[in-house]
Amino acid sequence: MHQEGERQMILVIGATGNVGGAVLAQLIEAGQKVRVLVRDPAKLGELGGKVEVVKGDLTKPETLDAAFAGVDKVFVVLAGDDLATLAGNATDAAKKAGVKHIVMLSSSTVVEPFATLLGQWHIEAEAKIKASGLAWTILQPGAFASNTLHWVGSIKSQGVVFQPTGDGKSAPIDPHDIAAVAVKVLISPGHEGKSYVLTGPEALSAAEEVAKISAVIGRPLKFVDVPEAAAREGMVKAGLPEVFIRAVLEAHAMVKAGHGARITQTVEEILGRKARTFDDWLKSHGKAFQ
Numbered sequence: 001m002h003q004e005g006e007r008q009m010i011l012v013i014g015a016t017g018n019v020g021g022a023v024l025a026q027l028i029e030a031g032q033k034v035r036v037l038v039r040d041p042a043k044l045g046e047l048g049g050k051v052e053v054v055k056g057d058l059t060k061p062e063t064l065d066a067a068f069a070g071v072d073k074v075f076v077v078l079a080g081d082d083l084a085t086l087a088g089n090a091t092d093a094a095k096k097a098g099v100k101h102i103v104m105l106s107s108s109t110v111v112e113p114f115a116t117l118l119g120q121w122h123i124e125a126e127a128k129i130k131a132s133g134l135a136w137t138i139l140q141p142g143a144f145a146s147n148t149l150h151w152v153g154s155i156k157s158q159g160v161v162f163q164p165t166g167d168g169k170s171a172p173i174d175p176h177d178i179a180a181v182a183v184k185v186l187i188s189p190g191h192e193g194k195s196y197v198l199t200g201p202e203a204l205s206a207a208e209e210v211a212k213i214s215a216v217i218g219r220p221l222k223f224v225d226v227p228e229a230a231a232r233e234g235m236v237k238a239g240l241p242e243v244f245i246r247a248v249l250e251a252h253a254m255v256k257a258g259h260g261a262r263i264t265q266t267v268e269e270i271l272g273r274k275a276r277t278f279d280d281w282l283k284s285h286g287k288a289f290q
Ligand SMILES: NC(=O)c1ccc[n+]([C@@H]2O[C@H](COP(=O)([O-])OP(=O)(O)OC[C@H]3O[C@@H](n4cnc5c(N)ncnc54)[C@H](OP(=O)(O)O)[C@@H]3O)[C@@H](O)[C@H]2O)c1
Pocket: 013, 014, 015, 016, 017, 018, 019, 020, 037, 038, 039, 040, 043, 056, 057, 058, 059, 077, 078, 079, 080, 105, 106, 107, 108, 118, 140, 141, 142, 143, 144, 147
């Protein structure tokens, strides 16, 4: 049992990535005791010097015990195309180590009526966590504002964004807000057994996002709603794996069909402040498009 005031050990998996990196930074800022499980410690940069670092890989169960030993709570990002196996490996190691609460990053595709490969992968991963017997919380964010960074290349070279989403809207969420919710869920009680659909505060089409980027960088930009076949061809040429191409195209088709625009108040309800807007995100990341 922990004495009152004693800090619990929180393990972060995915700390070299987008959301996990923000979770790590915010946990450190909050003065929490943190350990990370990473495949490549060098990728942590200066944050690596501020936490316990254990090398491991979620696809290799034999590398997990050292990272999970003595851990009270876990935040886990699942990346790849076999999320259920990764979730199963994480929950097995967590159960063995006596972890009290696991917080998993999933996706709002799980709750959309439009079936996607991504949604199916996350549904299977969520099932593993829910069947594990551990206390769990599942975060189901919609499209990240940072997805627009995929446009940097064509914006810089041609001043154009090509995407097969038509007028379809999404409600981009700042990964910083997803991380803030994760931290709140990890360090305050009452979130066990809950799934939270997290979105940004406004629904925007890709053309509207492009117009906002254009205003920030002070250059005219164009949005082109390319046919799906052309988007596929571009990704094939770029050497992306077929399963990834299918997942991305399905996500775009979901948005085009009008199933990406859901807005929830959950970020504000949990954090007690407004969710950040796409303009807020652009204030800190807009220079990437210059
Ligand atoms: N983008 C969106 O709009 C969106 C929306 C909803 C949900 N999601 C979900 O969010 C997740 C992606 O989050 P993100 O953008 O933060 O990902 P990310 O930036 O790609 O980071 C993935 C992290 O997972 C780590 N990782 C990958 N494979 C691993 C393994 N086998 N063992 C241990 N660690 C491993 C990576 O480590 P390395 O540095 O070693 O690669 C990295 O730290 C996915 O599950 C995605 O479906 C995304």
